[in-house]
Amino acid sequence: MISQPTSPQLIEAACAELSSKVAPFVTDPAARVVLDMTVAVLQGVARRSANELAWMREEADGIEEVARQFVADLPEAAALASALQAYLDAKSDSRYLADALAAYERAGEVLSCAIEAAYADGDAERKATVRRLIDERMANENAVIGQYVGVGRG
Amino acid sequence: MTDTTDSRARLEEFFRRRSDDPASVTVTEYEVITGGYSRAMARVWVEDATGRRGYVVRSDPPPGQSIIDTDRAQEWAVLSALHESGMVPLPPPRWFDATGAELGSPAIVMDLIESESLLSKARREVTDEPDLAMADQLGATAAGVHTFDVAVLPADLERPTSWDDYIDQRIQRWVDAERAHVSSDPVMRYVASWLRDNKPPPMPLGLVHGDFQMANVLVDQNGDYVLIDWELTHIGDPREDLGWGVLGLALQAPEVVLDDDAFYTRYRERTGFTEEQVNPATVAYFTVLGADNVFLSVMEQLAGVATGATTAMMVAYMSNAVVGMHNEFMKAIDLNEAIRSGAR
Numbered sequence: 001m002i003s004q005p006t007s008p009q010l011i012e013a014a015c016a017e018l019s020s021k022v023a024p025f026v027t028d029p030a031a032r033v034v035l036d037m038t039v040a041v042l043q044g045v046a047r048r049s050a051n052e053l054a055w056m057r058e059e060a061d062g063i064e065e066v067a068r069q070f071v072a073d074l075p076e077a078a079a080l081a082s083a084l085q086a087y088l089d090a091k092s093d094s095r096y097l098a099d100a101l102a103a104y105e106r107a108g109e110v111l112s113c114a115i116e117a118a119y120a121d122g123d124a125e126r127k128a129t130v131r132r133l134i135d136e137r138m139a140n141e142n143a144v145i146g147q148y149v150g151v152g153r154g
Numbered sequence: 155m156t157d158t159t160d161s162r163a164r165l166e167e168f169f170r171r172r173s174d175d176p177a178s179v180t181v182t183e184y185e186v187i188t189g190g191y192s193r194a195m196a197r198v199w200v201e202d203a204t205g206r207r208g209y210v211v212r213s214d215p216p217p218g219q220s221i222i223d224t225d226r227a228q229e230w231a232v233l234s235a236l237h238e239s240g241m242v243p244l245p246p247p248r249w250f251d252a253t254g255a256e257l258g259s260p261a262i263v264m265d266l267i268e269s270e271s272l273l274s275k276a277r278r279e280v281t282d283e284p285d286l287a288m289a290d291q292l293g294a295t296a297a298g299v300h301t302f303d304v305a306v307l308p309a310d311l312e313r314p315t316s317w318d319d320y321i322d323q324r325i326q327r328w329v330d331a332e333r334a335h336v337s338s339d340p341v342m343r344y345v346a347s348w349l350r351d352n353k354p355p356p357m358p359l360g361l362v363h364g365d366f367q368m369a370n371v372l373v374d375q376n377g378d379y380v381l382i383d384w385e386l387t388h389i390g391d392p393r394e395d396l397g398w399g400v401l402g403l404a405l406q407a408p409e410v411v412l413d414d415d416a417f418y419t420r421y422r423e424r425t426g427f428t429e430e431q432v433n434p435a436t437v438a439y440f441t442v443l444g445a446d447n448v449f450l451s452v453m454e455q456l457a458g459v460a461t462g463a464t465t466a467m468m469v470a471y472m473s474n475a476v477v478g479m480h481n482e483f484m485k486a487i488d489l490n491e492a493i494r495s496g497a498r
Contacts, residue, residue: 029188037471044474101337108338115340119347134344138484141477148478150406151471 011046015039036151044144055140056100060107062136064088066129067110070117077117083110111137161196161258165211168256168263169200172249178203192222192385194259197266208266210245214259218464221472222451224385226260227252231308232387233262239306242298243380245372267380269372276368276410284413293417295371295379296399297424300392302361313389317356320390324443325349331450336457341480348487349443352494354393354436357427362388364447366395367402368410386447392425393432397440398448401482435493441486449479 005013018039026032067084070077087106092099111133118126162184170176179202187195187210194215199208214226233247245264251257276288304313314320328346332339363370364386372380403410414434422432452472458464459473492498 028186030186033188034467037467040474041467041471105338108340111340112332112338112343115344115347119351130344134341134484137340138477138480141480145474145477148405148474148481150475150478 007049008046011042011049015042015046018042033151040145040149040151043146047146048144051140051143053095053097053100056104056107059133059137059140060087060104063107063111063114063133066133067114070114070126074117074121077113077120080110080113080117083113161211164257165198165200168249168251169202171256173202175203182206192220192224192383194219199266208268209248209263210266211257211261211263213251213257213261214254216259218455218458219466219468221455221469222385222448223455226250226262226385228308228311229385229387230262232311232384233264235307236302236384239302241302243295243378244384245380245382267372267374269374269380271369272371272373272379273368273407275373276407280409282411284411284416286413286416289412289414289416290420291379292368292371292399292412293420294424295381296366296392296395297421299363299366299381299395300360301425304361304389307361307389311387311389314359317359317391320359321349321353321356321443324390324446327446327450331446331453335453336460339453341483342453345442345483345487349439352439352490354439355431357391357393357431359389360392362390362392362394362444364388364395364398366399368399368407369402388447391440391444392427393437393440394444396421396432396437397442397444397486400437401441401445401479401486404482404485405478433493435490438486438490438493442483445479445483449476452476452479 018035023032023035023039026035064084064087067080067087071081071084074080083106087103087110090106091103094100111130114133115130118130162181165184166179166181169181170179173179179200181198182201183197183199185197187197194213196211197208198211199206214220227250230247230250230252233244236242236244237247245267247262247264249263251261251263254260272288272292276285279285304311314323325346328342328349332342332346335342363381363384365383366381370381370383372382374380403412418429418432418434421427422429425432452475455464455469456472456476459466459470489498
């Protein structure tokens with residue numbers, strides 16, 4: 001396969017052309033909003049395509065570590081134990097995006113159950129721990145979109 | 155890209171059927187309104203033998219093209235009741251095409267008000283100083299909605315049985331929606347857990363605009379504020395509107411500085427609500443809770459992109475908006491906790 005230019009570089013090139021050579025000629029306001037939204041989405045896709053496999057794995061590893069500790073400390077957290085087991089049973093080293101996404105989904109459910117276990121237990125430190133995982137997830141989300149600006153609002 | 159020819163022709167027929175002098179009716183201008191993310195909107199100017207008038211047409215977009223799915227019939231019923239009361243400033247609703255037989259899709263036609271949105275005005279006049287007058291007037295506008303007598307609202311508008319049941323139901327929506335979604339979103343489950351753990355003092359339930367933000371406040375030629383976009387109106391906790399307004403300000407006009415004290419003081423004076431009930435901490439709680447009507451609808455529509463049900467860019471773009479809203483939920487949670495702990 002052709003590896004250079006990279007996917008992000010190709011997408012950035014498309015965005016640059018759309019912004020500089022197409023946008024000035026779009027006079028229909030509704031079409032212009034769609035074009036601006038398209039460019040915003042593509043710019044995010046460029047950043048995402050460069051990082052998403054690594055981010056998903058890093059987040060999942062962090063969730064697994066916390067979940068293992070919670071399961072050990074909170075024997076009543078049955079939903080968390082079950083979600084963690086499902087995640088571990090299906091864990092693989094596949095490098096295909098679909099497999100990575102499926103693993104990330106399972107890790108997401110583990111995190112959701114860990115959150116609910118932390119709040120059911122009420123321990124402030126555990127609440128802070130799940131909040132840190134949420135913050136790490138959101139840091140990656142934010143890296144994708146940059147600053148959110150509502151295109152076309154006014 | 156916008157099929158204005160067909161829309162103009164349909165509208166001309168529509169207005170002719172409602173005129174005493176159909177032959178003289180002409181649609182002279184038709185202008186698509188951009189900036190809204192839910193309904194298809196257009197400004198229309200109509201001339202007949204008696205003169206020239208402007209209207210706004212608010213219709214359902216084609217399936218898969220909107221970020222929120224709401225009921226035009228309910229919106230029409232609410233608009234009619236509010237207008238008839240004369241107590242809430244809104245553009246007079248004129249006609250309703252319930253089935254779309256005339257206008258192509260269910261549509262409400264209302265008077266066009268010569269105005270600009272408060273969002274545009276605020277951005278145009280932005281300064282480094284808090285805008286006391288704007289905060290005061292916005293507080294009075296919100297109070298007018300929240301003290302409205304809900305007894306005169308349409309009978310089929312849902313009336314919650316109690317504040318606690320209502321709040322619990324709203325919180326559970328976050329969990330149910332996340333479980334039904336095409337992908338996991340632990341932020342939603344975090345939000346639900348946090349909301350359950352941090353309920354504010356209860357308040358009397360009342361009329362809630364549902365999308366109370368500066369883009370939905372028009373400033374008319376007298377400087378009066380007029381509220382538009384009532385599609386999410388319901389009976390609930392009035393603080394939902396205040397919380398949603400704060401979120402809209404953060405996402406759409408962070409450069410605009412309103413004065414919190416002026417806003418809340420004016421609002422509490424007009425409503426009779428206490429400082430324990432309405433303050434920046436309780437409003438921050440409702441920035442999170444009250445976002446469900448829009449946020450969960452957005453998530454539902456966004457799922458359509460993942461399943462291939464839609465390719466609408468308006469919907470796909472909402473993946474960015476979801477991130478922006480996640481950020482604001484966490485900021486609101488942090489603010490609420492900081493105030494309650496005395497750190498702020």
